Amino acid sequence: xxxxxxxxxxxxxxxxxxxxxxxxxxxxxxxxxxxxxxxxxxxxxxxxxxxxxxxxxxxxxxxxxxxxxxxxxxxxxxxxxxxxxxxxxxxxxxxxxxxxxxxxxxxxxxxxxxxxxxxxxxxxxxxxxxxxxxxxxxxxxxxxxxxxxxxxxxxxxxxxxxxxxxxxxxxxxxxxxxxxxxxxxxx
Amino acid sequence: xxxxxxxxxxxxxxxxxxxxxxxxxxxxxxxxxxxxxxxxxxxxxxxxxxxxxxxxxxxxxxxxxxxxxxxxxxxxxxxxxxxxxxxxxxxxxxxxxxxxxxxxxxxxxxxxxxxxxxxxxxxxxxxxxxxxxxxxxxxxxxxxxxxxxxxxxxxxxxxxxxxxxxxxxxxxxxxxxxxxxxxxxxx
Numbered sequence: 365x366x367x368x369x370x371x372x373x374x375x376x377x378x379x380x381x382x383x384x385x386x387x388x389x390x391x392x393x394x395x396x397x398x399x400x401x402x403x404x405x406x407x408x409x410x411x412x413x414x415x416x417x418x419x420x421x422x423x424x425x426x427x428x429x430x431x432x433x434x435x436x437x438x439x440x441x442x443x444x445x446x447x448x449x450x451x452x453x454x455x456x457x458x459x460x461x462x463x464x465x466x467x468x469x470x471x472x473x474x475x476x477x478x479x480x481x482x483x484x485x486x487x488x489x490x491x492x493x494x495x496x497x498x499x500x501x502x503x504x505x506x507x508x509x510x511x512x513x514x515x516x517x518x519x520x521x522x523x524x525x526x527x528x529x530x531x532x533x534x535x536x537x538x539x540x541x542x543x544x545x546x547x548x549x550x551x
Numbered sequence: 552x553x554x555x556x557x558x559x560x561x562x563x564x565x566x567x568x569x570x571x572x573x574x575x576x577x578x579x580x581x582x583x584x585x586x587x588x589x590x591x592x593x594x595x596x597x598x599x600x601x602x603x604x605x606x607x608x609x610x611x612x613x614x615x616x617x618x619x620x621x622x623x624x625x626x627x628x629x630x631x632x633x634x635x636x637x638x639x640x641x642x643x644x645x646x647x648x649x650x651x652x653x654x655x656x657x658x659x660x661x662x663x664x665x666x667x668x669x670x671x672x673x674x675x676x677x678x679x680x681x682x683x684x685x686x687x688x689x690x691x692x693x694x695x696x697x698x699x700x701x702x703x704x705x706x707x708x709x710x711x712x713x714x715x716x717x718x719x720x721x722x723x724x725x726x727x728x729x730x731x732x733x734x735x736x737x738x
Binding site: 419420470 | 571572576577578579580581583584606607610611613614615617618621622623624625626628657658660661
């Protein structure tokens with residue numbers, strides 16, 4: 365993952381790392397299989413019954429990981445309208461990219477108290493999306509096994525904030541610093 | 552696929568078939584593997600170099616299919632803002648569900664004239680999204696091998712319209728009619 369980031373990732377202004385060529389718009393499924401193997405190595409003995417992610421760019425990684433774990437994959441939808449019905453678990457998320465709040469929702473029938481949930485996502489930066497997913501799992505009464513992340517921007521506060529809640533977060537690549545001039549440095 | 556629709560699908564008013572429990576919000580990856588096998592049987596000898604889908608619910612099926620075809624998967628994003636930059640292929644799509652137009656976009660770097668593209672999506676009804684994807688492939692100069700669809704509402708005009716353009720459309724389940732009172736009948 366680190367090699368691939370160095371080879372194809374592009375650092376843009378505003379702390380944006382562009383990895384669309386293999387991770388989150390064009391998806392390299394062979395790479396996803398290797399990522400799933402690593403998530404299995406890390407969480408394979410945790411009795412995971414369900415994988416939870418968020419649309420859109422987490423879905424591909426989550427599906428290949430779900431195949432490895434032989435369990436269903438659920439994704440939270442981003443709800444742009446204001447009305448949330450009673451049949452869903454929801455969580456309010458602030459988007460720093462778009463500077464506005466939105467709700468993420470999962471129908472109640474897809475998570476229950478006997479589930480052991482592994483959360484999968486492509487990026488962890490400020491942790492707002494991940495925090496929202498954690499809120500949804502908590503509301504459902506299911507157990508959170510942990511979170512498997514492709515790329516963590518370790519210089520942003522999300523990872524620390526989530527780990528301080530006692531949640532296990534495993535990131536395949538952790539970026540210590542990045543800039544347009546000096547490139548990318550890993551932890 | 553037909554069995555699963557009969558067992559878990561729910562017909563709602565307004566020609567809506569709800570299959571979120573296995574297809575497009577909670578995703579049954581084992582079912583996706585069987586679907587990918589069938590798409591491989593149908594299109595495996597077509598020299599597919601890339602799979603194209605549209606966010607969000609097509610991504611899971613497309614990724615498992617891409618794994619079978621050993622090729623990258625690209626998804627078109629739905630662009631809610633009005634400005635489309637020059638670096639993308641775009642196509643205007645009308646949503647009957649939300650009764651408004653939006654653009655779907657794919658960065659130009661992910662499709663080129665030497666690509667042979669298989670389009671994958673979960674639903675085909677009025678054909679507007681599929682037509683938009685076809686427009687994007689045509690704009691790129693790539694060859695369209697065909698479209699693999701999970702569920703076609705054959706009583707709506709999309710399938711006929713696309714096939715009349717000479718494009719091969721293969722649907723795993725084709726619904727002839729459905730209603731809240733009489734249930735679902737396949738072609």
